[in-house]
Each structure stands twice: as C-alpha cells, then as structure tokens.
Amino acid sequence: xxxxxxxxxxxxxxxxxxxxxxxxxxxxxxxxxxxxxxxxxxxxxxxxxxxxxxxxxxxxxxxxxxxxxxxxxxxxxxxxxxxxxxxxxxxxxxxxxxxxxxxxxxxxxxxxxxxxxxxxxxxxxxxxxxxxxxxxxxxxxxxxxxxxxxxxxxxxxxxxxxxxxxxxxxxxxxxxxxxxxxxxxxxxxxxxxxxxxxxxxxxxxxxxxxxxxxxxxxxxxxxxxxxxxxxxxxxxxxxxxxxxxxxxxxxxxxxxxxxxxxxxxxxxxxxxxxxxxxxxxxxxxxxxxxxxxxxxxxxxxxxxxxxxxxxxxxxxxxxxxxxxxxxxxxxxxxxxxxxxxxxxxxxxxxxxxxxxxxxxxxxxxxxxxxxxxxxxxxxxxxxxxxxxxxxxxxxxxxxxxxxxx
Amino acid sequence: xxxxxxxxxxxxxxxxxxxxxxxxxxxxxxxxxxxxxxxxxxxxxxxxxxxxxxxxxxxxxxxxxxxxxxxxxxxxxxxxxxxxxxxxxxxxxxxxxxxxxxxxxxxxxxxxxxxxxxxxxxxxxxxxxxxxxxxxxxxxxxxxxxxxxxxxxxxxxxxxxxxxxxxxxxxxxxxxxxxxxxxxxxxxxxxxxxxxxxxxxxxxxxxxxxxxxxxxxxxxxxxxxxxxxxxxxxxxxx
Numbered sequence: 001x002x003x004x005x006x007x008x009x010x011x012x013x014x015x016x017x018x019x020x021x022x023x024x025x026x027x028x029x030x031x032x033x034x035x036x037x038x039x040x041x042x043x044x045x046x047x048x049x050x051x052x053x054x055x056x057x058x059x060x061x062x063x064x065x066x067x068x069x070x071x072x073x074x075x076x077x078x079x080x081x082x083x084x085x086x087x088x089x090x091x092x093x094x095x096x097x098x099x100x101x102x103x104x105x106x107x108x109x110x111x112x113x114x115x116x117x118x119x120x121x122x123x124x125x126x127x128x129x130x131x132x133x134x135x136x137x138x139x140x141x142x143x144x145x146x147x148x149x150x151x152x153x154x155x156x157x158x159x160x161x162x163x164x165x166x167x168x169x170x171x172x173x174x175x176x177x178x179x180x181x182x183x184x185x186x187x188x189x190x191x192x193x194x195x196x197x198x199x200x201x202x203x204x205x206x207x208x209x210x211x212x213x214x215x216x217x218x219x220x221x222x223x224x225x226x227x228x229x230x231x232x233x234x235x236x237x238x239x240x241x242x243x244x245x246x247x248x249x250x251x252x253x254x255x256x257x258x259x260x261x262x263x264x265x266x267x268x269x270x271x272x273x274x275x276x277x278x279x280x281x282x283x284x285x286x287x288x289x290x291x292x293x294x295x296x297x298x299x300x301x302x303x304x305x306x307x308x309x310x311x312x313x314x315x316x317x318x319x320x321x322x323x324x325x326x327x328x329x330x331x332x333x334x335x336x337x338x339x340x341x342x343x344x345x346x347x348x349x350x351x352x353x354x355x356x357x358x359x360x361x362x363x364x365x366x367x368x369x370x371x372x373x374x375x376x377x378x379x380x381x382x383x384x385x386x387x388x389x390x391x392x393x394x395x396x397x398x399x400x401x402x403x404x405x
Numbered sequence: 406x407x408x409x410x411x412x413x414x415x416x417x418x419x420x421x422x423x424x425x426x427x428x429x430x431x432x433x434x435x436x437x438x439x440x441x442x443x444x445x446x447x448x449x450x451x452x453x454x455x456x457x458x459x460x461x462x463x464x465x466x467x468x469x470x471x472x473x474x475x476x477x478x479x480x481x482x483x484x485x486x487x488x489x490x491x492x493x494x495x496x497x498x499x500x501x502x503x504x505x506x507x508x509x510x511x512x513x514x515x516x517x518x519x520x521x522x523x524x525x526x527x528x529x530x531x532x533x534x535x536x537x538x539x540x541x542x543x544x545x546x547x548x549x550x551x552x553x554x555x556x557x558x559x560x561x562x563x564x565x566x567x568x569x570x571x572x573x574x575x576x577x578x579x580x581x582x583x584x585x586x587x588x589x590x591x592x593x594x595x596x597x598x599x600x601x602x603x604x605x606x607x608x609x610x611x612x613x614x615x616x617x618x619x620x621x622x623x624x625x626x627x628x629x630x631x632x633x634x635x636x637x638x639x640x641x642x643x
Contacts, residue, residue, distance in 0.1 A: 005515070009503075012503075311499070312501055312502075314499075315499045315500075315501060315512075316512070316516070317460075317484065317487075318458070318460065318487060318493050318499070319487070319488065319493075319512045319513045319516055319560075320484050320485065320487045320488020320489070320513055320516040320517060321484060321516050322480070322481045322484040322485075322516075323480060323481065323484075324481075325516060398460045399455055399460050399461055402460075402495070402499065
C-alpha cells in the first residue's frame, strides 16, 4: 500500500524522540560502523598492497639464505645454510632460460655525509644491473646504475630523494662526491619519490653497484637474488629452473629440503590474506553481536509500538486494511528505523576510517561495496527483527483491537 | 434485498463455558432504510453489529450482503467488503490521533487503492458535506467532540458504502451536539443511504424509521417507528 506514509510515520517517530531512537539504533549503528570502518581499512590496505608491494615486483621471485621464516627453530636451521653469493646469481643468470633478469642485491645501514651535512641510518642498497626494472624505480635526475658501473666496481651511487634533499639543500647533487660510510662515492642520479609505507619512508636510501657494495661494505654475508621471469606464465618454469640450479650448486640429494629460501609474491600475499582474514573474522563477530543486540532492541521497540497502537490497527482494519497492509506497514517502519541506523553507522564508520587515514599512515578508503553491505545488513536486521512484531500486529482481531484502551 | 440474515448464531467459548451471543437471528434490511437496533447490554446487539460490519463471522447461519455470502469469507475478503460496503461511525470516534482530518477521511480510500489526487478531492468533498470544509488540516485533538464525530461520518461516507453503521454515535457527546449528529445522519439517509444505528438510548433510536429490539441473542420485536423524531424538522438548519 502506501510506502510513503509508512516511511513518513517511521521517520516522524525517529524525529519525535531523538534520544530513544538513538538508543534503539545504537546496536545497529555500532555493528554497521565497525564493519564499514574495518572494510575501509582492509580495502585501503588491499589497494596499497597491490599498488606498492606486488606490482613493484610483478613476476619476480627472490632467493636468499633464509626465505620465509616464521619461528625461532626455522631461523636456527636456516642459519646453518650456506650463504647466497653473487656467483649463485651469475649461475642463475646463465642457467635460468625463462628469466628476463637476474639481479643480485644486498642491504645495510650507513651514515652519509656531504660537507657539514650528515645523515645517519640511511639504507644502503647494493644493486646488480637491471634492479630498476625489478623494483620499478624511476629516475628523476641523472641516470641509473649500469652494467659497467657494476663490472668495474665504480664508486658511484644513486640517492633517494629524501637523502638528496637533506644533504644537498639548494645544491645540484649530480657529479658531487658524498661520503658513504668510510668511502667517497660520486652521485650519478636521484630517484623519483615513492612516499611512505606504514610510515616508513621509501625515499631514504643510497644505491650503489652490488659489487662495489660487496667490496666496501660487506666482508662476509649473504645476498638476495631477485629473478624476474619473462612473463606471468613462465614464472613457475623460471622458479623450477632456479630451484634446480641452486640445489645442484649445493649438492643436494632429491628429497632433501632446499638449503636456501625461495619466496614469491604469493608467499607474501598468503601471509597478508591470513592477516586480513583474521581481522575480518573478528569484525564479523563484533558486528554480528552488535546487530543481534541491535535487532532485539528494535524488535522490542516495535512490540511496544504495536501494543501502543493496537487501536490504530483496529481502526485501519475496520477501514479495510488487510493483514498484509498492516504487516507491510510495520515492516516498513522497522526497516526504516534500522536503515536510519545503518546510514548513521555508515557515516560514522566511514568518517572514522577517513579520519584515521588522514592523520595516520594507515591507508583507508570508503568503498562502494562496504556502503552497500552496510545498507543490506541494516535492512536485513529491520526485516528480520521487525517481522515478529509485524506478524503480531497483522494477526490482531479487529474487534479486540478496536476495544483496546 | 440489501441485507438478508437467516438463522444467525454466534457462540463464544469463554473458558469451558459456551456463551450464545446470537441465538437464531433473522433480519432483512432494504436499500435506504433507517434502522435502529436496540437492546440492553448482553442482548447481542454488539455481536450483531460486528457481524453486520463484517468484523466478525457467525458460528452458524447465513448473512447475505448484496447477495454475497459473508459468513464463509476469508479475512482478506472481509477486509475488502468492509472497505467497499461498510462505513463505520463509532462511539469513541476512533480517528487516527496523529493524522489531520483530511488524512483520516482518506483512510478508506487508501486501502481501496484510490489514487492520491482523487483521494484528496473525494476527502475534501466529504468533509465539506459534513460542514468541516474549514477544518481539514486540524488534528483530532484540535477539534471538538461533535467535529470529531463529523470527521468520522465523512470518513464513513467517503467510499460511498452500502451501509452506514453507527455504534452509539452520540454516546460521548452532550445532548445538543448529539442532536446535530443525528441531524447529519438524517440528511445522509434522505440522500439515499442505508443507515443502521446501534444504541441503547430510546431518544436516539426514535430518530430511525424502524426499530429492531434485541433480547438474549434473539430479535424480540421488529416494528416500524410510527412517530419518528425528525432532527431536521425539529432543529436548526444544517
């Protein structure tokens, strides 16, 4: 029948008694708000992860000494493995036919100085040629490190923009000598800024050729080898080839576990999904409880409303309202009520997510599916918990209802 | 024949006791009659009115309204008959407190599926007819008792029903206002409507042209009123 009238009655009731309506809807508001907030965070994280962590190394896997460590025992076992060397990288470069690039890498921490400007705790990356393609690094000024730089172990470096800005304020860094640790390096390039990941700057580094890194900064230790396959479909083949070569170089018998670690973006993606899956389960639990409580409160209020309006129901029936007219009137009311809670919840959860996203490094974005889910959930609560009171109202005997004082 | 009732019984189960509220009622009412149903409380007149108004169905017997058998109808069919054929006027007015006069009068049209614009027009007409053309936007608590009952009469009339069924329509009004309301009924009747009054007050019943007296669930007497009190003839102009 008249949807507009029912919605009007319901909204009128909400407006007329703001405090009671708010308390009635609190459960629904909290339930929807928590789901929206968490979905926004997870959505933001997802976008972030795909953007920054995965795309950067598309079709790339890594070989290193440790691999994916999740316990102390695993770490102790991995400690006993032989180091991964640049010779391993060379062997892979020669042997993995499905590889587009094989890049040896190592990292450390140094101080960096130009005249009186000193910067401590800067990441230093030793990079083999081709690193820019593997890690998706764009040069802003100057050039990348090259094959020849590496072969000749040249003392040249590329700076992250944060480092460049800090120690070369108002000076063109290209061609200048900086002191990296105890050695002098010539600056040949500055990269494009990449921003922050979880509040950690991606622009505070200095990159040097990996052989120079080995020569000056690494008396001993293990490298990481990044292998980029030709395309998506050749990734598993490249992995298999690399594994065979590495096992051969370590004289491993069939059945023995790998004496090295091989991690793909899948490994990280799995960890990430386990993590967000956990967050999701907890949220769904919290939301389910709030919505259950919220729904019961709505049911209670609707039962009170049916009792208060028994005579009205009698009048409407005497005027020709059928059961389904009364049923739909009360269902529309309970649904309008809970939907109002849902809208408030979406606004609350959304603004919470955006607020946290604005003031903290945690990314958050309000997504359409989250909004739709919020609306569907609150509608569902209204229909489900409103149906018992509505059925009670619809079944009232008109004579009894008209006599009700 | 508008109403044709034969061998009507209505038995209530109260605890383990049977109460025979109607115990074999026969009654026929023609189009455009003005009938009063009288009787003391417990006589069965309220039960008869509920069945006449299609709010209740008999335990046994037949009730033909315009040749439709009401006694075997489902709830939804009864709702439809109430909507199309019956106009109720209650002792306690039974208006929706939160709705204005216009909206109250529109209510039967809402459930009759009449479109919004037409509803407005017809409700305005009905309210003008009972002399409340200037009170359409007033809510019941802003109206006097007599005005409220006139809103209820407008509501009863708006769907052009076969029967106007009035249950003690002056019971909550002072006698002067009551007289005004009776005048309204008389006018409705003279315009061709069928009016059935249910009352225990002889003064009110005297307005009708036929008086049916109930006792112990049966019709005790059913006589034409030789000397009706015409509210129109006696009273002030409308």
